[in-house]
Amino acid sequence: MTFWxxxxxxxxxxxxxRLERITLAEAEHRxxxxxxxxxxxxxxxxxxSLWLSGAxxxGxxxxxxxxxxxxxxxxILVDADLSHANLRGAFLQTAxxxGAxxxGAxxxxxxx
Numbered sequence: 001m002t003f004w005x006x007x008x009x010x011x012x013x014x015x016x017x018r019l020e021r022i023t024l025a026e027a028e029h030r031x032x033x034x035x036x037x038x039x040x041x042x043x044x045x046x047x048x049s050l051w052l053s054g055a056x057x058x059g060x061x062x063x064x065x066x067x068x069x070x071x072x073x074x075x076i077l078v079d080a081d082l083s084h085a086n087l088r089g090a091f092l093q094t095a096x097x098x099g100a101x102x103x104g105a106x107x108x109x110x111x112x
Contacts, residue, residue, distance in 0.1 A: 019061055024050065031055060043081075063101075 019041040022030070027050055030037055038058040046066040054074040061081045069089040079099040087102075089109040 019059075038076075 019039055021041040024042075024045055024047070027037060027040070027042060027045075027047070030040075031051060035054070036056050037052075037060060038056045039060060041061040042065060043061045044064040047062075048066060048068060048070060052067075052075050053071045056076045057080050058076050058078045059080060060077075062077075062085055063081045063083045064085060065082075066086045067090050068086045070087075071091045073091050073094045075095045077095055077097050077100045080097075081101045082097075082105050083101050084104040085102075085106070087105050087107045087110050089111075090107075091111045092107075093111050
């Protein structure tokens, strides 16, 4: 059972890690140094300038993000929230989308 802290909107007792809200600049730095963008909150950002091929985005919140035309080949998007994301023309052919939430996402012309 998940208990939610209403002030922070994060799970407290679910066993899932809390998502850390980071900026596009922080995401670019992490991607270039460790490649690990797992369990972060990037919701609503335009990520087209970020190189995400092969990135680990496990459990991350990418809801409402703009990922139009991006190469997401070999990206790990396991349990990621991609709801209402713009994935038009994105290359997803070798991405791992196991358990990802694509509710309301625009995947027009995406390669899968």
